[in-house]
Amino acid sequence: MQNTVLWEKCLKKLEDEVDQHDFHTWVRPLNTRDTDSSFKLYAPNRFIKDWLTDNLLDQLQATANHVGGMDVQLSVVLDDHRASMAPPPTAPENNGDEPLESNPFGTNVLNSAFTFENHIEGKSNQIARAATKQVSENPGVAYNPLFIYGGVGLGKTHLMHAAGNLIKQKRQNAQVAYVHSERFVSDMVKSIETNTMNKFKSYYRSLDALLIDDIQFFADKDKSQEEFFHTFNTLLETGAQIILTSDKFPKEINNLQERLTSRFESGLTVRIDPPELETRVAILKNKARKNNIDLNDDVAFMVAKKIRSNVRELEGALHRLVASSRFTGREIDLDLAKDTLQDLTLFQERKISIENIQKTVAEFFGIRVSDLKSKRRNRQIARPRQVAMALAKELTNMSLPDIGDAFGGRDHTTVIHACKKVDELVKTDSKINEDYNSLQKILSV
Numbered sequence: 001m002q003n004t005v006l007w008e009k010c011l012k013k014l015e016d017e018v019d020q021h022d023f024h025t026w027v028r029p030l031n032t033r034d035t036d037s038s039f040k041l042y043a044p045n046r047f048i049k050d051w052l053t054d055n056l057l058d059q060l061q062a063t064a065n066h067v068g069g070m071d072v073q074l075s076v077v078l079d080d081h082r083a084s085m086a087p088p089p090t091a092p093e094n095n096g097d098e099p100l101e102s103n104p105f106g107t108n109v110l111n112s113a114f115t116f117e118n119h120i121e122g123k124s125n126q127i128a129r130a131a132t133k134q135v136s137e138n139p140g141v142a143y144n145p146l147f148i149y150g151g152v153g154l155g156k157t158h159l160m161h162a163a164g165n166l167i168k169q170k171r172q173n174a175q176v177a178y179v180h181s182e183r184f185v186s187d188m189v190k191s192i193e194t195n196t197m198n199k200f201k202s203y204y205r206s207l208d209a210l211l212i213d214d215i216q217f218f219a220d221k222d223k224s225q226e227e228f229f230h231t232f233n234t235l236l237e238t239g240a241q242i243i244l245t246s247d248k249f250p251k252e253i254n255n256l257q258e259r260l261t262s263r264f265e266s267g268l269t270v271r272i273d274p275p276e277l278e279t280r281v282a283i284l285k286n287k288a289r290k291n292n293i294d295l296n297d298d299v300a301f302m303v304a305k306k307i308r309s310n311v312r313e314l315e316g317a318l319h320r321l322v323a324s325s326r327f328t329g330r331e332i333d334l335d336l337a338k339d340t341l342q343d344l345t346l347f348q349e350r351k352i353s354i355e356n357i358q359k360t361v362a363e364f365f366g367i368r369v370s371d372l373k374s375k376r377r378n379r380q381i382a383r384p385r386q387v388a389m390a391l392a393k394e395l396t397n398m399s400l401p402d403i404g405d406a407f408g409g410r411d412h413t414t415v416i417h418a419c420k421k422v423d424e425l426v427k428t429d430s431k432i433n434e435d436y437n438s439l440q441k442i443l444s445v
């Protein structure tokens with residue numbers, strides 16, 4: 001079997017077996033080559049190689065043996081090729097003699113409220129937070145670039161600013177630029193129009209740290225990708241730190257040039273998931289405390305149970321609660337919270353229950369509800385279970401951990417995997433597409 005085919009098959013198996021966070025952080029960035037006589041897995045940096053060697057080597061070996069049907073000669077090696085793949089960088093036009101304008105492109109204003117102290121740690125953001133902190137303490141050394149991805153309002157921008165703030169705190173004159181990718185594109189277009197491209201280049205290429213938010217907006221913008229690629233390489237060569245955020249894993253960003261994706265993956269890619277209940281409560285209480293608002297546990301739990309997938313919405317609910325208390329002169333208690341967030345409650349009540357989804361899916365596929373909650377992994381059970389999880393995510397307000405709990409105490413990462421799998425299958429498998437649509441209709445009646 002070719003190494004690439006073997007690895008594809010191993011990846012499918014490992015995705016089900018390895019903790020999802022670990023899978024995305026450590027396993028997914030590996031590559032293999034058909035030209036090697038043994039099964040070498042190339043890690044994009046030393047950090048990933050060392051972590052895998054210490055933590056997952058046995059499992060990788062066992063999986064390769066199982067999938068290959070024999071003893072496979074496996075090793076994890078450093079991908080030197082990737083590190084030297086960059087073309088020779090274009091020399092920065094600023095040779096250091098000319099002082100940089102402090103803010104020629106409106107980029108370097110960091111939000112001072114987005115710090116590590118104001119960021120609450122939970123299982124969902126643990127790796128991302130630790131990696132960002134490490135990068136800020138040792139810019140340009142630890143992981144470069146650091147690529148943070150995850151859904152809307154989960155704290156990607158917050159962590160990125162926290163990094164910028166900490167870098168500046170440690171070295172006051174560090175040149176740190178934060179820019180939204182759309183802003184990078186529009187500044188570049190403006191520079192071309194006004195014939196000031198040299199200034200643009202020298203500014204970006206002389207930074208100590210470049211933080212670019214929502215990199216997915218680069219998709220389709222070939223010229224910007226081109227310029228960014230050169231900026232990127234120059235910065236890496238000069239030891240500057242690059243941090244990028246996106247709503248997707250690099251390879252999943254459509255129309256992003258392969259060479260950029262490959263550069264992104266040469267550092268460390270970390271994911272942020274929606275926070276668990278306890279983290280949501282901690283975030284609410286922390287925000288309240290910072291604003292001198294007295295928020296008791298009952299109210300915090302009630303709000304956190306209602307708003308599950310997005311920290312920005314969680315903050316919005318707290319603001320509504322505070323405004324409502326000011327206008328009415330009432331204390332912030334459970335009654336006020338119920339009244340203020342009533343529309344959310346109504347929305348919730350209209351939603352479909354998890355029990356109903358499990359019963360309907362089990363009947364539809366001719367299995368038992370207990371099968372859905374069991375540990376059985378054969379496809380006749382596993383696929384309906386994934387479909388039921390995806391429906392629960394779509395049709396209820398339940399959090400991923402709560403959905404996992406309802407299916408025999410599974411981890412929230414298993415739910416994320418199920419939703420992704422079903423999403424893929426609905427697009428590629430007409431039978432699943434039909435089944436999923438029918439179930440949606442049955443449940444929505």
Ligand SMILES: Nc1ncnc2c1ncn2[C@@H]1O[C@H](COP(=O)(O)OP(=O)(O)OP(=O)(O)O)[C@@H](O)[C@H]1O
Nearest residue numbers: 118119120151152153154155156157158283311312
């Ligand atoms: N773990 C956390 N602790 C405290 N506040 C948080 C946390 N996560 C997110 N927030 C807050 O939630 C709000 C939204 O976060 P942020 O803007 O960083 O999200 P994002 O992932 O960048 O979203 P988008 O994809 O929309 O850009 C911010 O006010 C941020 O401070």
